[in-house]
Amino acid sequence: MSTSQQSPALGSTLRERLAASLGQGVTPYVVVVGYVVIASFWLISNPFSTIAFLVFLSSLLAIYYFPIPTWLRVALGLIVLGGVMPYVGNLNQGFLDVVTQAAIFVALALGLNVVVGFAGLLDLGYIAFFAIGAYLWAIFSTPQAANIFPGLAASFPLGSAWFFVFLILGVVAAGLFGVLLGLPVLRLRGDYLAIVTLGFGEVIRLLANNLNRPVNITGGAQGITNIGQPPLFFQPALDALNVQSSPGAEYRMYFYALALVIVLITIMSARRLNDSRVGRAWTAIREDETAAIAMGVPLVRMKLLAFAAGATFAGAMGVLYAAKLRFISPPTFDVVQSISILAMVILGGMGSIPGAVLGATLITLLNLRILPDFANQLVLWRRAGLPIPANFDPVQYQRLFFGLVLILVTIFRPEGLLPERRRRAELKAEGSKDTGEALVQDEQNMVHPDVGIK
Template sequence: MTDRFSTVLLRQLNAGILPYLLILAHIGLGSVLVYVAPRSNIAFLVLISSLLSLYVLKADQRFKLVAGAVLALLIIPVIGVRNIFYLEVIFQISVFAALALGLNIVVGFAGLLDLGYVAFYAVGAYLWAFFGSQQYFVLSFAPGTQPSNLPFLLPGDAFYLFLFIAIIIAALTGILLGLPVLRLRGDYLAIVTLGFGEVIRVLANNLDKPLNFTNGPQGITPIQRPTMPEWAVQGFNDLFGPLIGHTVSPADMYNLFFYLLALLVILVIILVTRRLNDSKIGRAWTAVREDETAAIAMGIPLVRMKLAAFAVGASFAGVMGVLLAASRTFISPESFSFMQSIGVLSMVILGGSGSIPGVILGAAVVTILNLQILQGFSLYLSELRQSEAIIPLINFAWKDLSTQLDPAKYQRLFFGLILILMMIFRPAGLIPAKRRRRKLADDPATAE
C-alpha cells in the first residue's frame, strides 16, 4: 500500500513542468534558509536534501546536470565558507560515500561479506602519512619524539601522485586478502576479513619499535598538504567575497579544496562503478553473488572475479585514505577501528545493497545522523542542564538530568534500531537496486 501510494504521488509530481519548478524551489529555499541562518541544522538539511529531489523527480538530464553543478560548485562552497562545519559534514559524506561504494562492490555486487574493509582505508592513509611527513627521518627515534627542523621526505605536491599510487597499493592489498579466502563464503569469510582488518590496525598501533614506522598509538603528524596557489585564494575572494561577507583565509580555502577534490574523486568512482555494473564483469559478479556453483558451470572464472571485486573495492578506500591523511594532517590507529567497518557496512545496508544511489544516500543519512542530529541534540540537552528550566507536567528540573542519557553515547543503539526497522519494513534499502527490487517482488513470502 505504501509503495503504491508513493508511486501515484511521484506520478503526480512528475507531470509537466512541475518537477522543474519543485527542483528550483527546493534548491532556492534551502539556499535562502542557509544564507539567512548559517548555523541552522534544519536549514542545512533542507538544502542538502535538494540532491534527493534532483534524483527522484523526472526532469531533463541537462537541466539536472546544470542544477547539480550550480548547487555543488557555487551554492555549497559559498555557504560552506560562511560556516566551515557544513563543509566538513559534506566532506565526510563524500569520504564515506566513496567507502560505501567500494564496499558495495564487494558486498552488493559480488556478495562477499567483508568486515575488515577499513583496513584498505588505513593502507592509503598511512601510505601518504609516511612519505608525506617527517616520519622517514624519525625511524630510529623513540615513539612520540620528533626533533624540530627535520625535513620532509617528499614535497607536498607529491600528494597528487600518491592518489594514484594508493589505488595500486590498496588494490594489491585487496588481492593479498582475497587469495587466502577464495574457498570461504558466508560467516567464515566475514570472520577472516574481520581478522584482517584488526591485523592492520594492530600493526599500525605497534609498528613503533624496533623501527618507528607508524609512531604507534600517538599517530603521525604533521602530514603535508598540497600547495595552495595564491591566485586561487585571491580569485575566490574577488568573486565571492561580497556574498560571504568576509575574506577567506588560506586555511578555509583548504577546506574548500578538499571538498572539491573529494567531489571529483567520488564522481570518478560513480562513473567507474556504473560502467562496471553494466559490463561483463558486473554481470559475472551478480552471478557469483546469486549462486557460485551455477556461475562456475556457466564458465565464469570464480577466482578472478572475486579477486577483481576485492581489488576494485580496496582501491576506492585507498584513494580516500590519502585524501583523509592530507586533509587532517594527522592520523592514528583509532581512526581505523572495527566499528568503522561496521559503520560503512550499515551505510550499504541502509541505502540498498547493490544500489549506487542507495549507498550514497545511506552514507549521507548515517553521517548527518552522527555529526548533526545526535550531536546537536546532545548540545541542546547540555544547554538545558545549565538552565533552570523545569518540565511542567512532571515538575522535573532539566539540570538533574543524568549525563548518561546523552544521545551521542547511544549512537550504536540508534543504528541498530534503524537497521532492524529497515529489515522489517524495507529490506531492500532506501533506494533498492533494480535486480533486488524485482527479486523481492517475485518472492511470495516478502510480497505477503
C-alpha cells in the same frame, strides 16, 4: 512493465498516485527548481540552522528522484554543490566540513558497495584499506619515513607535489593488499570471509598501534601528526585575481572540491563497473555461485577483482583523509568504523549506488550534526525536568545507533532506502500474491540474445 501502463489508478497507493501526478508535464521542473531555489535561499539566510541545512541537502534527493532530463540534473547539481554549498561554507565552515566528511564516507560506502552489494562478499575489515592509504601518505609526507629508509633520510618528508602521486599509490597499495588478502580466503564460504576480513582489519589496526618498535614506522598509539597537505597549485591564479583568503579557508574549499571530484570519479567508475561484463559476472556470483560457475564465470578471479576494486576506493580516500585531518592514529581505524560503513551500505540498499550515497550522507549527518544537536536538546529537556538519565549522551552511543540501523533495516526493509532495481523487482515479485504473473512478466522483459549455432 505492462502493469504500470494499464492501471495507474486501479488499486494504486497514495504514493504511486502522488508520483504519477508529479511526474507529468512541467510539474517536475517547477517542483525541483522551486525546491532548490527555496532551500538555497533559506540556508543562505540561516547559515547556522541544521534544519535548513538538511532541507538544502535533500534537494539533491529531489533532483535525483523527479523525472527531469539529465542536463537539468547536472545543472542543478552543479548549482547546489558547486555554487550554493561553497558560498554557505564561507558563512559557516562547519557545514562545509560536514559535507566534505560526508563525501569521504560516500566514497568509502561506494567502494564497500562494490564488494558487498555487487559481488555479495561481506567485508568486515574494509576500514583497513582506508588505513593503508592514510598511513602511506602520512608516513611519506612526514619525517617518519626517514626511520624506514635511513639512507635516504635527507629526501623526507616528501614535498606537497607528491600528493597526487600518492593518491595513485594509495589506490595501488590498497588494491594490492586486497588481492593479497583475497587470494587465500576467497575460495571459502561467505561467512568465513566475513570473519577473516574482520581479523584482517584488527591486524592492520594492531600493526599501526605497535609498529613504533623496534623501528618507528607508524608512530604507535600516538599516531602521526603534521601530515603534508596537497599543493596549492592554483595559488598564482588566486593572486593574479587578487582574491584575499586565509590559508585555512582555502584548504577547506580545496578539500571540498577534491573530495567531490573523487566522489564523482568513484560514482562513475562504480556505475561503469556495474554495467560492464565484470559487473554482470558479479551479479551472477551474488545471486547463485554454482550457476555462475556453470555459466563459465571465473569465480575466484571475479571475486578477487571485486575485492581489489572495492579496496582501491578506500585507498584513495585514505590519502585524502590523512591530508585533510593532518593527524591520524589507530583508533580512527577500529572495527566500529568498518561496521559503520557497512551500515551505510545496508541502509541505502545493497548494490544500489544512489543508496550508498544516501546512506553514507545520512549516517555522517547523524554522527556529526543530528546526534550532537539531539544531545543538546536532551540537556535542555533534562533541565526542564524531564526524566532523562544524566549519563546518557547520544554522541557517545554511536554503536547503539549503528546496531539498531543494522537490525531494523535487515528485518523490516532488507532492500534498503533506495533499492537497486533488480532487488526491488525481486522483492516485489516475492511479495505479490500472484507470483506467476511476475514471472511471466520477467520472461517477457528479458531480452533474448540470439543463441545457438548459425
